[in-house]
Amino acid sequence: MSKRVYFFGNGKADGKADMKNLLGGKGANLAEMSSLGIPVPAGFTISTEACNEYYALGGKFPDGLEREVVDCMAMVEQAMGKKYGDPENPLLISVRSGARASMPGMMETVLNVGLTSKTIPGVIKRTGGNERFVWDAYRRLMMMYSDVVMEKAAGLEPADGMGVRQQLDRLLHEEKARRGHTSDTELTAAELKNLCEVFRKRIKEVLGKDFPDDAKEQLWGGIGAVFQSWNGRRAVAYRKIENIPDNWGTAVNVQSMVFGNLGDTSATGVAFTRNPATGENIFFGEWLINAQGEDVVAGIRTPNPVNKKSKTAEQEAEGVKSLEEAMPAAYQQLHGIQSKLESHFRDMQDIEFTIEDGKLYLLQTRTGKRTGTAALNMAMDMLDEKLIDEREAILRVKPSQLDELLHPIIDPGAEKNLKPVAKGLPAGPGGACGQVVFTAAEAVEARKRGKKVILVREETNPEDIEGMRAAEGILTARGGMTSHAALVARGWGKCCIVGAGALHVEGKLLEVGGKQFKEGDWMSLNGTRGYVYEGQVPLMNASENPRFQKFMKMADSFRTMGVRTNADTADDSRKAREFGAEGIGLFRTEHMFYGKGSQEPLFFLRKMILSQTLEERQKALQELFPFVKRDVKATMEVMDGLPVTFRLLDPPLHEFVPQSPDKQADLAKALGISVDDIKKRGEDLHESNPMMGHRGVRLGITYPEVSEMQIRAILEGAAELIQAGKKAIPEIMIPVTCEVNELRTQKVLVDKVLAEVKQKTGVKEIPLKYGTMIEIPRACLLGDKMAESAEFFSFGTNDLTQMTYGFSRDDIGGFLPDYLDKKILDADPFQTIDQAGVGQLMKMAVEKGRATRKDLKVGICGEQGGDPASVEFCFKTGLTYVSCSPFRVPIARLAAAQAAVQAKA
């Protein structure tokens, strides 16, 4: 077995930054910092491989681990000049998780480990007789350890939520109340010591075991609990959302404790080398005097800014003191370190520090999470600063983060006339508008019902994670910019305001500034400024930022794969063109059939469907024709010079026949036929499995006149635009094909109509392409045949996924959640292309198709066309273009650019 435990400290380290897979992010970076000569409390990291071994052994430590831990502990003791478990000069340690990917707050930590009846006197002595500090540290250890190690890791957590932690919390509150204290800090040493005795008894009562009074037992209990927490409920839920594999495991960091709560010369804080919300190149952070790190992260006290520059006007007015002002020497040292770290890692760092009695320690550094706006700004700034090159800059913004840049902000015009009902910290930028809910569960429920909600909480905790995901925006009364809510929301690019102290949340009522919000009341948030508004404030888009445009242009210069859009109207097409679409990959003709009146397209379509004879049908088609031509022409006009792929009628006809008796009666009257005729036709058209029924090209085969009408509309529209000096480039796409003869049959119609249109209009050349959706497995299997007729393929990955899995998308609600929960599938294949199955068919289709027709154009127009992982797959598979909804065009452009950059790396 290879090495399992890695020492760091004293300017040395066994590990380094690129060993994140083995040591976790935190451990690898602690090692790197130590090697760089940055002061870190000495410690050691137990590898992620050891965690996997632990699970493989059914929850037992592997042989040999103890020996390595003992050896490393000796090195730590030497570096810190203290000895773990020693009565005279005892070393205290923290035991923390540290996975490859950051999972903030999702796993467990135990601090102050090593405090026992044997070591407490020694610590008191070494802290200059600070008894209050020591008993406070001990009660914290008892609260954490009994919860994390003795209860959760042992699987004893009760279903009613009243676990040992909650009970000890209650005892603490009762003690404060009895003594008339309002905050923890008012508790005296004697009171705390007494409280520890009360805790000890309660722990024994609740868990049936004594609180361990042995340093070694505490150490191993902590290590085991961190391993266990990798498979805790929260961690598993988070991994599912973030797509983090279960077999990565967590490392364990055992590190000397340093205390930010040793009095007013001590402090603790969290900082970012640049502003994570805006990207501004200003050292940015928060600190608390006389506090432990958990106080900052948990959002229990509202922290202060680290420096003058990042103070808000209000903070300035309130006389809030920055670290720069309060402890200038430590701040200068910290500033130097942060600068060194950013240069070293060539990216924005998120750091944790503690000042123990005036001495600065760095506890952590990692690449900081950031909003999309910040990611963009930092990438462009660092490029300007020559810290990174263009390729790296392109890779610095996650395609999914662009969403945020494209997503709404509060309309500034509307906002300037409004007075916020409350102000808080701008934790997640952008705007949000929704109905108030007060619990995560309600947020999830409301979202399922299609509602937009704002989740309002006193403070959030990791249990709220799914509700936060479901909400449009998050608002909390407490917490700082680095609190749980802020970190999570920023990671998702979600609008979030934290620490809005004026809020009073009681049950399902929010009171603020004399106003009341009940569940369901509307509220709007400006997450960029931290302002809360009553009611529905209009939102608007933020995509016209010139820096965004420049970034995208740079990305496009590396991109080799085309990006088109799925659009069915001139308006959508215009918008997509603004977003950079290089053509329309999917124009769904059925979306043209709308309207309620008896002179609108839907009416004529229905008339066509309800025709009894070919003659009646042809008459209805003639009436429908001008509408279709008008719409297809308008779109080609907008896309002037870019190709427009028209998919012929796709859905089964019964979808257009009204179902309700009222509507059937109206239609019967308008058409002058009987309701029974309509019902009967509806029944005739009814199918057991319409997804695999009479639709797509199958309609074109049985009703060639319907295809012909559409083809004529497209070609006449194109010819007229060409006559008017425009560049119309129509592409006719046949849906739901499984056999080349389907394509050949429809091609006869295309050729016939093309000749007629040329004849009629005198236009000599219409640059038409003829192709097919590839959305049926057989079409992939026979791609060589299909390409004999088709000049292009466009993957309809929605249907292709349905057929390949045998999953009806409308019906997966009954089992897909179980499939994801039980890990039968890693991901929803309708969100991201299933590369192993559907992807295999796609590869076959591309290879076979190009074997027949070397210059075959191949695109994708399913919804996965805008999913970054799917875009990357499409690039690797050699697709000519991806096509997605207008809003996702920039995302696809960036994903395609990144795929190209990485392919050349």
Next chain:
Amino acid sequence: MSKRVYFFGNGKADGKADMKNLLGGKGANLAEMSSLGIPVPAGFTISTEACNEYYALGGKFPDGLEREVVDCMAMVEQAMGKKYGDPENPLLISVRSGARASMPGMMETVLNVGLTSKTIPGVIKRTGGNERFVWDAYRRLMMMYSDVVMEKAAGLEPADGMGVRQQLDRLLHEEKARRGHTSDTELTAAELKNLCEVFRKRIKEVLGKDFPDDAKEQLWGGIGAVFQSWNGRRAVAYRKIENIPDNWGTAVNVQSMVFGNLGDTSATGVAFTRNPATGENIFFGEWLINAQGEDVVAGIRTPNPVNKKSKTAEQEAEGVKSLEEAMPAAYQQLHGIQSKLESHFRDMQDIEFTIEDGKLYLLQTRTGKRTGTAALNMAMDMLDEKLIDEREAILRVKPSQLDELLHPIIDPGAEKNLKPVAKGLPAGPGGACGQVVFTAAEAVEARKRGKKVILVREETNPEDIEGMRAAEGILTARGGMTSHAALVARGWGKCCIVGAGALHVEGKLLEVGGKQFKEGDWMSLNGTRGYVYEGQVPLMNASENPRFQKFMKMADSFRTMGVRTNADTADDSRKAREFGAEGIGLFRTEHMFYGKGSQEPLFFLRKMILSQTLEERQKALQELFPFVKRDVKATMEVMDGLPVTFRLLDPPLHEFVPQSPDKQADLAKALGISVDDIKKRGEDLHESNPMMGHRGVRLGITYPEVSEMQIRAILEGAAELIQAGKKAIPEIMIPVTCEVNELRTQKVLVDKVLAEVKQKTGVKEIPLKYGTMIEIPRACLLGDKMAESAEFFSFGTNDLTQMTYGFSRDDIGGFLPDYLDKKILDADPFQTIDQAGVGQLMKMAVEKGRATRKDLKVGICGEQGGDPASVEFCFKTGLTYVSCSPFRVPIARLAAAQAAVQAKA
């Protein structure tokens, strides 16, 4: 361009028997006969390639064809000592179609070509002044030529069915009526000559063109018409039924006319070297004195038997004269020739002959169609005669013909007490029982509505082909054993009685022996004896024939692929075992859930489905358990020593919830819950596309307790049988899988239950196999993964075809007929495996699966498992076994044996 025209005659020939693809069956065999020294009227064959050229040129003769025809005609003239178009000694010719595969009556023929005002006097002279004969020949030419060449080939056929042929027919009838004649033969030379004038005028009136009086024009008109008739409506319909490719084309045989109607020294006939209905080794045939061949085939006159042996008792009693008796010399020559032909071709021959003024000519020989019974008997006889070897014998029976051997006959016990209402010729053996219909269209309609019908016709013609197909049995008043109805019915192995002269059919009423049958009345046929019965006579099976058993045993000795059956009950299993099934490939557990009472399986299943909680569901499952165990155990007991593959619950649950309000109310009462609960649960379970919904393993994932109950029933049943000394070999098959994790999840249950059952029963070893249906494309694509868990695969080709094509089998009615009509698909992929698409996936699955698990067993249990072409494909793809319905087991056994024989050839 290669040679297009092939001469034969005078003991010589350009072609030979193995050139059927080029010369058609008739042409190739005429050449072969000529080379063998058998007297055939000289002629030449225009190749099928020329036919394809003709179509490729848009209906024009290729350059150079005329030259070759002229050259060959000269050789014919020399052979026959006559000259085409010559006034003195004119040669008359026939122009006939001749495709690779026999298509009886589906294409056109023109006889007596070359009769013109210039040649008629010469023919009269050469026939010794037989004016009547010549004018009769001329009126026949006019009737055929005006219909076939001038009207049909020109596309002038009127929709009302009153074409030129019908009009001339009517004129002929009117002429007879006017003269007081009852048959054509009573018409005098003068009357016929006059009729020809009447015909000439009517043809001009109807078609606007003169009847051609030029021999050359007649010749080329005839050739073109035969080419055209390849794409005639009837021919196309027949090819569709018989799966004959469109691009085979037809050859044209131009042959000297010889006349069987030159008086009482002339005759014509059709014969088989053995009896085509029973297989008996007796020269068997029919002849007509003073007649042309069309008179025999068309069934207008009832012909006589060729020899004494094949006379029926009635014919004997009626004093019917055989050819053997009437023309002993010609008969002896014919007998020698037929014997030579059978030895030469080593198979039963179907021959046409004409005796012109005492001189015998063979007009055609071909391998004769035969019933399944005859095929079996001939194969076994010829094997005994050492004419063929075992391999050839096995190939001599079409697997689909076995159907007929397995299909019902009239129960002899019931029959002996019945008196037939009529007797006819036993044209197609076996029994049939159905409701009378009088038109082909009604037969097709009734069949669609699920009715069994007997098609009763005065005589059938090629237009009736689809109705004949749809009927259980066919009964005609006219025609002989070689009439159209007889040939077609025998080809299909369909029960058929022809020439039942006592029948009087008028409109929709059949009168016979004083009884009347109206549409819908029941009738039964014994096609083996030619007896017609009133009402429904019981039918029984005919599979216990020892010769059949011997043949199948011989086939099995060559067969390498296993054959199992799909059976869900002990009774079906027993039957399948009798039919030779080597195990059960598919036991559908859902078929166990039946019964109306509140203590029957279906009730408990519904109770389970309607359970609100896991506890309720488990209780219902416990109640269901004993029924399931009883049924699976009974089947394993029957299959003692053979494997039984149990597929776990497959259909979506909603299929089991009653839909009608009455039934819902009953169920609610029985379960003690509200109707609303049932309705609500039904709605919850409703799916848009249930075929791709919550079914198969997806149920097992969400309700593992349902899988567990079934697994326990199977394993406990097996263990108890083993305890009782039986050999139970259960195989558990998981349906609708698309991902190996599904299999792994269910395997955990299997392992758990297996351990529990062993513990409970003390049985140490249960020989269990665990595997999966492969019916979702993704499972094929990931066959390597699936085989990590599965020990066997079984292709569910029904669903696999649905998903591969995106065709819902329940909904294809809307478009599949169009797809077949328009030749977009060659065949219904649910009937025979689509080798290009579905087959490709199957190959992938087999190759990938065996790459992971070398000894992976692979079977098929979709309905195509009993389709001979699919069985052959499965053999080639390396499947371990096919599984099909009990009735198709012998068919699959034979198909598999034939595949093995052919693979070694």
